[in-house]
Amino acid sequence: MxxxxxxxxxxxxxxxxxxxxxxxxxxxxxxxxxxxxxxxxxxxxxxxxxxxxxxxxxxxxxxxxxxxxxxxxxxxxxxxxxxxxxxxxxxxxxxxxxxxxxxxxxxxxxxxxxxxxxxxxxxxxxxxxxxxxxxxxxxxxxxxxxxxxxxxxxxxxxxxxxxxxxxxxxxxxxxxxxxxxxxxxxxxxxxxxxxxxxxxxxxxxxxxxxxxxxxxxxGGKSPAIVAKGGVQDRFVSDIVWGKLLSGGQTCIAPDYAMVHESEVDTFVASFDRLVKAAYPGGPTSEDYTSIVNDRQYGTLIDLIEDARAHGAQIIEVGHQPGDAARRPHTLAPTVVLGVTDEMKIAHQEIFGPILPVFPYRKIGEAIDYVNARPRPLALYYFGGDSAERREVLDRTTSGNVTINGTIMHVAQDDLPFGGVGESxxxxxxxxxxxxxxxxxxGIYEQGRWNIVKLLQPPYGILAERILKVLLR
Structure with missing residues (x-):
C-alpha cells in the first residue's frame, strides 16, 4: 500500500x-x-x-x-x-x-x-x-x-x-x-x-x-406496576435503585411507575426519603452518576420542560437537588406527576433519573395502559402472590420480568435476555x-432396516397397506 x-x-x-x-x-x-x-x-x-x-x-x-x-x-x-x-x-x-x-x-x-x-x-x-x-x-x-x-x-x-x-x-x-x-x-x-x-x-x-x-x-418504556398496598420501603427502595443506577441510563431501568390512586402521595414521599437515604450527598455525591454528555442531558431537560409546559408537576427529590448544577451534565432525581399523552415524556424512552408516576384505580387500567403501547424490554411488579399479579403476568408481554425488585433478571445467567416486538x-x-x-x-442417520424403504418403487400392495397404517 x-x-x-x-x-x-x-x-x-x-x-x-x-x-x-x-x-x-x-x-x-x-x-x-x-x-x-x-x-x-x-x-x-x-x-x-x-x-x-x-x-x-x-x-x-x-x-x-x-x-x-x-x-x-x-x-x-x-x-x-x-x-x-x-x-x-x-x-x-x-x-x-x-x-x-x-x-x-x-x-x-x-x-x-x-x-x-x-x-x-x-x-x-x-x-x-x-x-x-x-x-x-x-x-x-x-x-x-x-x-x-x-x-x-x-x-x-x-x-x-x-x-x-x-x-x-x-x-x-x-x-x-x-x-x-x-x-x-x-x-x-x-x-x-x-x-x-x-x-x-x-x-x-x-x-x-x-x-x-x-x-x-x-429498549422502550419499562413499567413498574405497584399493587395497592405495595408502597412499602422495601419495594420503593428497589425502584429508587433501578431508576437511578448509572443516572437512569440503563435500558431496563423502570421508565415509569404505576401506583394506585390512593397511594400516589405516599409513594412520592417514600421515593424522596429513600433517594435521600441512598444519596446523602445529593446529586454531587460520589455514588451518583452524571449524564453521559451535554447532548443527552439536553434531551432530558427538553422532556422535563415539555412536560412542565403541558401542565405536569415537576418534583425534584433527594438532598440538595439544586447542587446538580455544580457538576457538568448532572440531573437531580425528578418525579413527574400529571403526565398526559401530548407530552413527549409519555412516549419517549427517558434514559435518565426522571420518573413519571401514573395513578390507576383498578389493576386492569394499568394493564391496558401497558398493552396500548409498544411491548417493553422489562416489566416490574410489586405486590403479593395474588390474582392481580397473575393477571399482570398473563395479560402483558415484555422481554423479561422481575417481581418485587428491579434489574436483577439480567443478572440471572441461566435466563435468556432480550426483548419482544419493538423492544x-x-x-x-x-x-x-x-x-x-x-x-x-439436524442430522439423521438411516438404519439398515427402515420401513420407508418399502415405500420406494416399484409400488405394490405392500406399499398400499403401509400407507393405510401411516395415514389412518
Whole structure:
C-alpha cells in the first residue's frame, strides 16, 4: 500500500471480515478446551483491569461511581464467563432427537456448530458489559467476532481494544471504530445490536441486504406496576435503585411507575426519603452518576420542560437537588406527576433519573395502559402472590420480568435476555444465547432396516397397506 492510498471504513472492515472468514473456514470450529481457555484469559484480563475500567468509564461519563462499574460491568461479564465456562461442555454436546416409529433403527440428533463471523454493535451506556457479553457468547459458540462499540465512550473503547489485542489475534476478535452504517452492511453470519429502537430499524434494514440474521436488544418504556398496598420501603427502595443506577441510563431501568390512586402521595414521599437515604450527598455525591454528555442531558431537560409546559408537576427529590448544577451534565432525581399523552415524556424512552408516576384505580387500567403501547424490554411488579399479579403476568408481554425488585433478571445467567416486538428480536445469555449464535444442524442417520424403504418403487400392495397404517 502506498502512503497516499485512502482506505474507507467500509474497505477496512471488509478486509477484516474476509480475513476472519478465511481463518474460520481454514481452521474449523474451535475445541471445548480452546473456547474455555479464551474465556479464562478474558476473565483474568478483565479483573486485573478493574480500576482502569472504572477510571475510563468515569472519564467518558464525566462521573460514574466506581462501584456501579464494578457491579454492572465487570462482575456482570465475569459472572457470564463463569456460567459459560461451567456449562459449555453440555451446550456443545450433540442433542438426541426422537425418531418416528416407522423410521426406527435410524438415529436423529442436533449438532450445534459455530456460524462463522458474528458482528456486535454495542452502545455507550454499559460499554463493557454490552460489548463483552455478546462477544463471550459468540466465542463460547466457536465464532470469530468483529466488535463495533459506540464512539461516545472513547477511553473505554481504547482499553477494551488493548485488552482484546493481548488475548486474540485480529483473525479471532477485532474491535473496529468508525462508520456504523458500513459495519451494519457487512455480510456477517449473524449481527447483534444493542441500542435504540430507531437505530435498530436502520441496522436491521442494512443487514437485510445480505440476509444477515439479527439479534436486536432495543429498549422502550419499562413499567413498574405497584399493587395497592405495595408502597412499602422495601419495594420503593428497589425502584429508587433501578431508576437511578448509572443516572437512569440503563435500558431496563423502570421508565415509569404505576401506583394506585390512593397511594400516589405516599409513594412520592417514600421515593424522596429513600433517594435521600441512598444519596446523602445529593446529586454531587460520589455514588451518583452524571449524564453521559451535554447532548443527552439536553434531551432530558427538553422532556422535563415539555412536560412542565403541558401542565405536569415537576418534583425534584433527594438532598440538595439544586447542587446538580455544580457538576457538568448532572440531573437531580425528578418525579413527574400529571403526565398526559401530548407530552413527549409519555412516549419517549427517558434514559435518565426522571420518573413519571401514573395513578390507576383498578389493576386492569394499568394493564391496558401497558398493552396500548409498544411491548417493553422489562416489566416490574410489586405486590403479593395474588390474582392481580397473575393477571399482570398473563395479560402483558415484555422481554423479561422481575417481581418485587428491579434489574436483577439480567443478572440471572441461566435466563435468556432480550426483548419482544419493538423492544427487540431474539435473546442471548443462557443456553439460548449459545444456540442463538450457533447453527442447529439436524442430522439423521438411516438404519439398515427402515420401513420407508418399502415405500420406494416399484409400488405394490405392500406399499398400499403401509400407507393405510401411516395415514389412518
Amino acid at each position: 502506498n502512503a497516499i492510498e485512502k482506505i474507507t471504513d467500509a474497505e477496512r472492515m471488509g478486509r477484516i471480515l474476509a480475513a476472519q472468514r478465511t481463518a474460520f473456514l481454514r481452521d474449523g470450529a474451535t475445541s471445548l478446551a480452546e473456547r474455555r481457555a479464551s474465556l479464562a484469559k478474558l476473565k483474568s484480563a478483565l479483573i486485573s483491569r478493574r480500576q482502569m475500567f472504572e477510571a475510563a468509564i468515569s472519564s467518558d461519563f464525566g462521573h460514574r461511581a466506581r462501584q456501579e462499574t464494578a457491579i454492572m460491568e465487570i462482575y456482570g461479564v465475569v459472572g457470564g464467563i463463569d456460567y459459560l465456562h461451567k456449562n459449555l461442555r453440555r451446550f456443545m454436546k450433540p442433542e438426541r432427537r426422537h425418531v418416528a416409529l416407522h423410521m426406527q433403527f435410524g438415529r436423529a440428533r442436533i449438532d450445534y456448530q459455530p456460524l462463522g463471523v458474528v458482528g456486535v454493535i454495542s452502545p455507550w451506556n454499559y460499554p463493557v458489559q454490552l460489548s463483552l457479553m455478546p462477544l463471550i457468547t459468540a466465542v463460547a459458540a466457536g465464532n470469530r467476532v468483529m466488535l463495533k462499540p459506540s464512539n461516545v465512550t472513547p477511553a473505554t473503547n481504547a482499553l477494551i481494544a488493548s485488552m482484546l489485542g493481548e488475548i486474540f489475534t485480529e483473525e479471532q476478535v477485532a474491535l473496529v471504530e468508525g462508520d456504523g452504517p458500513a459495519f451494519s452492511s457487512l455480510a456477517f453470519d449473524h449481527l447483534v445490536f444493542t441500542g435504540s429502537t430507531a437505530v435498530g430499524r436502520a441496522v436491521m434494514k442494512a443487514a437485510s441486504d445480505n440476509l444477515v440474521p439479527v439479534t436486536l436488544e432495543l 427487540g428480536i431474539g435473546a442471548y445469555h443462557g443456553i439460548e444465547g449459545f444456540r442463538r449464535l450457533s447453527h442447529a444442524k
